[in-house]
Amino acid sequence: MAEDQIDPDRTNEGALAGLRVLDLSQVMSGPYCTMMLADLGADVIKIESPDAGDQSRRSWGYSVIGEDSRAFLSLNRNKRSVVLDLKADAGRDRFFELVRSADIVVENFRPGTTTRLGVDYDAVRAVNPKIIYASISGFGQTGPYANYPGYDLIAQAMTGVMSVMGEPGRAPIKSAIPIADLGAGMFLTIAILGAVVARGRTGDGQYVETSLFEAALAMSVWESTEFWSTGKSPQPIGSANRMSAPYQALATKDGYLTIGANNEKFWRILCDVLDAPDLIADPRFIDNDARLTNREILAAELQARFRTRTTDEWVEDLLAAGVPAGPIRDYQQVLTSDPHTRAREMVISFDHPVEGTTYALGSPLKLRGTPVSSHPSPPPLLGEHTEEVLHDLTDHQTGRAGD
Known part of the structure; x- marks a missing residue:
């Protein structure tokens, strides 16, 4: 069927x-x-x-x-x-x-x-x-x-x-x-x-x-995993993910978006969309472990680029390139005007x-x-x-x- x-x-x-x-x-x-x-x-x-x-x-x-x-x-x-x-x-x-x-x-x-x-x-x-x-x-x-x-x-x-x-x-x-x-x-x-x-x-x-x-x-799947892997209690990390980076919310020119570049393919495509080949070559971000270790530094680098354009502009380009992304909406938008x-x-x-x-x-x-x-x-x-x-x-x- x-x-x-x-x-x-x-x-x-x-x-x-x-x-x-x-x-x-x-x-x-x-x-x-x-x-x-x-x-x-x-x-x-x-x-x-x-x-x-x-x-x-x-x-x-x-x-x-x-x-x-x-x-x-x-x-x-x-x-x-x-x-x-x-x-x-x-x-x-x-x-x-x-x-x-x-x-x-x-x-x-x-x-x-x-x-x-x-x-x-x-x-x-x-x-x-x-x-x-x-x-x-x-x-x-x-x-x-x-x-x-x-x-x-x-x-x-x-x-x-x-x-x-x-x-x-x-x-x-x-x-x-x-x-x-x-x-x-x-x-x-x-x-x-x-x-x-x-x-x-x-x-x-x-x-x-x-x-x-x-x-x-x-x-608490990821939190328990982090504890048993490191022996340390997990700490607050805002909207970020404990297992991959970048995977979080970031500010744009007029609001916020979320990105899920949680593997090497998406990471490289994200850098292409941002026109940031320097980030790919940066040893601080060379793989997921490095990006997790330097998550706050990475977020600051990305933030500076995302602030140059609007949420809708970035989301459109990211989705067109195949990078998981979406705008942060409030409940009025979701419940009254969202076609999905x-x-x-x-x-x-x-x-x-x-x-x-x-x-x-x-x-x-x-x-x-x-x-x-x-x-x-x-x-x-x-x-x-x-x-x-x-x-x-x-x-x-x-x-x-x-x-």
């Missing part, structure tokens, strides 16, 4: 159609995981407390018209909301009735909370042995830090991530993108899908978990019953046979689907009793 053709036999259902997920999670890491599962077609039922529901509905991000924050809206599309009080016997009973027809449970409470509520893995497995029970916590279910609060900032600090962020000699900063939270959500999604495949082979469910700590540390963002359907919208037309990031998951919908259902109002889901549950039980 040609790359630009769509399989005419593809199904309109998502890849995970038929899987039911009970989502006990809130704020970011868990909801990010379950949103990916929902985007892929799983029926995600968000179980929320009767007081205010997911914490992010009220206390995170921006509220525009209604009470639900834009933070909540950005992470909960394609889900149904059911209000259950898990602290009450009636609420737990209803939850376990849902467990009987569920495939996956996702939670991101602090370790021990689900046991106190009586909805931990052992209790759920007793009702449905095939269940896949997935947990995210700050530092994992075991180990000396298991009961530490689970915050992205703290995970970035304690895994070394903040020690390498920013410019040399400056105070530690965190990654503006919450890599521990989002990384944990992605890693848990992978673990869940692996468990689904394993269950198809063995018939058994299982418990899977990850943590913000492990997610941030697992992404639009072509890749990375900005979508939904009609929210309170907020009206609301924009969100599209899914990065591109499946040709079972595509992710570019027209998602809006994030649910608190308890919006309680009656619908429990009514379906009653019908199911009545039908089962009559069999």
Whole structure:
């Protein structure tokens, strides 16, 4: 099949159609995981407390018209909301009735909370042995830090991530993108899908978990490599790369660009575009090891040349010559006027019953046979689907009793 053709036999259902997920999670890491599962077609039922529901509905991000924050809206599309009080016997009973027809449970409470509520893995497995029970916590279910609060900032600090962020000699900063939270959500999604495949082979469910700590540390591939190679803790290097040079952001006449001349071929072409044969012959830059050793000197040499023309002029010439390069853009440019963002359907919208037309990031998951919908259902109002889901549950039980 040609790359630009769509399989005419593809199904309109998502890849995970038929899987039911009970989502006990809130704020970011868990909801990010379950949103990916929902985007892929799983029926995600968000179980929320009767007081205010997911914490992010009220206390995170921006509220525009209604009470639900834009933070909540950005992470909960394609889900149904059911209000259950898990602290009450009636609420737990209803939850376990849902467990009987569920495939996956996702939670991101602090370790021990689900046991106190009586909805931990052992209790759920007793009702449905095939269940896949997935947990995210700050530092994992075991180990000396298991009961530490689970915050992205703290995970970035304690895994070394903040020690390498920013410019040399400056105070530690965190990654503006919450890599521990989002990384944990992605890693848990992978673990869940692996468990689904394993269950198809063995018939058994299982418990899977990850943590913000492990997610941030697992992404420290180059930093750990540098430490084990040199015996020294990596230090901040700004936008540069630990393994090759030049590979970083540099200022131009009117802004900034990035270049990725990370091998000898690209390095020589870059010097040709800059009309700088002297840099090729310079022993300080003779190979990648030399360029890494003299990275700051090299950056200054390149900077002086790049400042003579505009970002767009340089990027056009570099790309034409085959050197990886790109402009540094802000989010207004990326989200409103970038043609590639639009072509890749990375900005979508939904009609929210309170907020009206609301924009969100599209899914990065591109499946040709079972595509992710570019027209998602809006994030649910608190308890919006309680009656619908429990009514379906009653019908199911009545039908089962009559069999």
